[in-house]
Amino acid sequence: MRTAYSVETVRNAERELMARLPEGALMQRAAAGLAAVCAGLLRDLLGRVYGARVVLLVGSGDNGGDALYAGARLARRGASVTVVPLAPGRTHEGGLTALLGAGGRVAGADDPYAVLAAADLVLDGITGIGGHGGLRPDAVPVARAARGSGAVVVAVDLPSGVEADSGEVTGEALRADVTVTFGTYKPGLLIDPAREHAGAVRLVDIGLAPHLPSVPGLEALQHEDVARLLPVPTGESDKYRRGVVGVVAGSPRYPGAAVLAVAGALRGGAGAVRYVGPGGDAVIARFPETLVHEGPPSKAGRVQAWAVGPGLGDALGDGSGPEAAVADVLASDVPVLVDADGLRLLDAETVRGRTAPTLLTPHAGEAAALLGVARPEVESGRLTAVRELAARYGATVLLKGSTTLVADPDPAVPVRVNPTGTPWLATAGSGDVLSGLSGSLLAAGLPARDAASVAAYLHGLSARLAARNAPLVSDEVAENLPEAWRNVVG
Numbered sequence: 111m112r113t114a115y116s117v118e119t120v121r122n123a124e125r126e127l128m129a130r131l132p133e134g135a136l137m138q139r140a141a142a143g144l145a146a147v148c149a150g151l152l153r154d155l156l157g158r159v160y161g162a163r164v165v166l167l168v169g170s171g172d173n174g175g176d177a178l179y180a181g182a183r184l185a186r187r188g189a190s191v192t193v194v195p196l197a198p199g200r201t202h203e204g205g206l207t208a209l210l211g212a213g214g215r216v217a218g219a220d221d222p223y224a225v226l227a228a229a230d231l232v233l234d235g236i237t238g239i240g241g242h243g244g245l246r247p248d249a250v251p252v253a254r255a256a257r258g259s260g261a262v263v264v265a266v267d268l269p270s271g272v273e274a275d276s277g278e279v280t281g282e283a284l285r286a287d288v289t290v291t292f293g294t295y296k297p298g299l300l301i302d303p304a305r306e307h308a309g310a311v312r313l314v315d316i317g318l319a320p321h322l323p324s325v326p327g328l329e330a331l332q333h334e335d336v337a338r339l340l341p342v343p344t345g346e347s348d349k350y351r352r353g354v355v356g357v358v359a360g361s362p363r364y365p366g367a368a369v370l371a372v373a374g375a376l377r378g379g380a381g382a383v384r385y386v387g388p389g390g391d392a393v394i395a396r397f398p399e400t401l402v403h404e405g406p407p408s409k410a411g412r413v414q415a416w417a418v419g420p421g422l423g424d425a426l427g428d429g430s431g432p433e434a435a436v437a438d439v440l441a442s443d444v445p446v447l448v449d450a451d452g453l454r455l456l457d458a459e460t461v462r463g464r465t466a467p468t469l470l471t472p473h474a475g476e477a478a479a480l481l482g483v484a485r486p487e488v489e490s491g492r493l494t495a496v497r498e499l500a501a502r503y504g505a506t507v508l509l510k511g512s513t514t515l516v517a518d519p520d521p522a523v524p525v526r527v528n529p530t531g532t533p534w535l536a537t538a539g540s541g542d543v544l545s546g547l548s549g550s551l552l553a554a555g556l557p558a559r560d561a562a563s564v565a566a567y568l569h570g571l572s573a574r575l576a577a578r579n580a581p582l583v584s585d586e587v588a589e590n591l592p593e594a595w596r597n598v599v600g
C-alpha cells in the first residue's frame with residue numbers, strides 16, 4: 111500500500127522525530143537523499159556529475175534549505191551550482207553558507223534567465239509543504255524559464271505552487287520532471303491536477319515512518335494489495351456461491367452500454383451475470399453465457415449485487431422507465447452500484463435509508479450535477495468533491511477521471527486513489543465496463559470500497575496493457591481484464 115499524509119500530520123511527525131535528533135539532522139537526511147537522486151539523473155544525462163550546470167531556485171523556507179544543502183553536496187562533487195534566490199534576504203542561512211563554502215555562487219539579479227538557459231538540472235526549492243496559493247508573480251517567469259530550458263527539473267518535496275493536502279492548483283505551479291519527496295507522499299503528489307506537475311515521484315526515507323499514525327490520509331493500492339482482495343474460487347464453489355451480479359443497463363437508444371457493462375461483469379469474478387433490460391438480444395449475441403430478463407429487476411431472480419445505470423437513457427416520467435428500474439434495485443437488500451443515467455434518477459434520502467451498501471460511480475460532470483456545482487469545481491477539487499458526495503449520500507463514491515478516487519461514507523476511513531489508468535481511457539463506453547466489473551466484484555463479496563478500488567485498479571491496468579500508446583476502444587478494456595488480473599496475481 112502506498113500512503114500519503116496531510117501536512118499537519120507530517121509536521122507533527124517531523125516535530126517528534128526532530129526532538130530526538132541533533133539540530134539540522136533531518137534536513138541533512140533530506141538533502142543527502144535529494145543530492146543522490148540528482149547525481150543519478152546527471153549521470154544518466156551527461157555520464158558525470160563533475161562539470162554539470164545546476165541551478166537552484168530558492169524561496170524563503172526550509173524547502174530552499176534542502177535545495178541549498180543538496181546543491182552543496184553536488185558542488186563538492188564538482189558540479190557548477192548557481193542559486194537564484196526568490197526571496198533575497200530571507201534565504202536559508204545555513205544552506206547558503208554551506209553552498210558558498212562548497213564553491214557555489216549566487217546569480218546576479220539580472221541574469222537568472224541566462225543561467226537557467228544553460229542549466230543541465232534545475233532544483234525547485236521555492237516552496238514545499240509551507241506553500242499556498244500558487245506561485246507568486248515574481249516566481250512565475252523563473253519557473254517558466256526553468257521548464258523551457260531543456261534542463262531536467264527536479265522539485266524538492268513538492269512542485270512549488272501546488273496544494274499539498276488536496277492536489278489543487280489555484281494559480282500557476284512549476285512543472286517538474288521528477289519530484290523527490292521526504293518521509294511520506296503528500297496527497298497532492300497522487301491527485302490531479304497537482305500530480306501532473308510532479309512528474310515521476312521518488313520517496314526519500316528520512317526515518318519518519320515510525321512517527322506517522324497507522325491510518326493515513328490517503329492510500330493507493332499496489333499489486334500485492336489487489337492480489338489479496340481478488341476473489342478466488344475454491345473446490346466448494348459453484349456459480350451461485352461465487353455470486354450473481356445483476357446488470358441493469360442499456361436502452362433502445364444506447365444498446366451498446368448493455369453489452370459493455372456485461373462484458374465488464376463477466377470478467378469481475380462473479381459466478382453468473384443476469385442482464386435485465388431491453389438489450390437482451392445484443393447481449394446474448396455477444397455473450398451467450400448471460401442470463402437475460404425483461405421486466406422489473408426484482409422479478410429477475412436472486413442476485414448478490416446490482417449494477418444499474420449505464421445507457422438507461424432519460425427518465426420517462428411515467429414511472430415505467432429507467433426511474434422505476436433504479437427505484438426497484440435500490441429497494442433491494444443487496445449492494446447496489448449506481449452509475450451514469452442512474453445517477454440522475456437518484457434520491458439522496460432513498461440511498462441514505464438503504465441497509466445494504468450503495469456505490470455511486472460518477473464522472474466529474476455527474477458529480478457536479480449531484481453536488482449542484484460547476485464541473486470545473488469538481489475537477490480542480492476532486493478530494494473535497496468525493497468526500498462531500500460520500501457524506502451527503504451515505505454511500506461509497508468512486509469519482510472517475512484523470513485521478514480516480516474512492517471515498518467511504520465514514521470520513522475516518524482513508525480515501526483511496528487509483529494508481530493505474532491512462533488518458534486513453536477517456537473513450538466512450540469505458541465507464542460502462544467499469545460499472546459491470548465493480549458490480550461483479552460486489553457480488554463476489556468484496557466490501558464496496560474494496561470492490562470499487564480493485565475494479566478501478568484492474569480497469570486502469572487493463573487499459574494500459576491494451577492501449578500501449580495508441581487509441582483504445584472500450585471493448586478492448588474488457589477483453590484485457592483477464593490479462594490484468596493475471597498480471598496482478600503474478
Ligand SMILES: NC(=O)C1=CN([C@@H]2O[C@H](COP(=O)(O)OP(=O)(O)OC[C@H]3O[C@@H](n4cnc5c(N)ncnc54)[C@H](OP(=O)(O)O)[C@@H]3O)[C@@H](O)[C@H]2O)[C@@H](O)CC1
Pocket residue numbers: 124125128136137140169170171172173174176197236237238239240241242243244245246249266267268271292316
Ligand atoms: N520540517 C522538517 O523537519 C523538514 C522539512 N523539510 C523541508 O521543509 C519544507 C517545509 O519548509 P517550510 O515550513 O519552511 O515551508 P516552505 O514550503 O519552504 O515555504 C515556506 C515559506 O514560503 C513562503 N510562501 C508561501 N507560499 C508561497 C508561494 N506561493 N510562493 C512563494 N513563497 C511562498 C511563505 O513565507 P512568506 O513569504 O509568506 O513569509 C512560507 O513561510 C518541506 O517541504 C521540506 O522540503 C525537510 O528538510 C525535511 C525536514
Ligand SMILES: Nc1ncnc2c1ncn2[C@@H]1O[C@H](COP(=O)(O)OP(=O)(O)O)[C@@H](O)[C@H]1O
Pocket residue numbers: 450473509510511512513514531532533534535536537538539540541542543544569
Ligand atoms: N484523462 C483521463 N485519464 C485517465 N482516465 C480517464 C481520463 N478521463 C476519463 N478516464 C477514465 O475513463 C473512464 C470513463 O468513464 P465515463 O466517463 O463513465 O465514460 P463513459 O460514460 O463513456 O463510459 C473512467 O474509468 C475514467 O476514470
Ligand SMILES: [K+]
Pocket residue numbers: 173234235236237238265266267268269270
Ligand atoms: K518545491
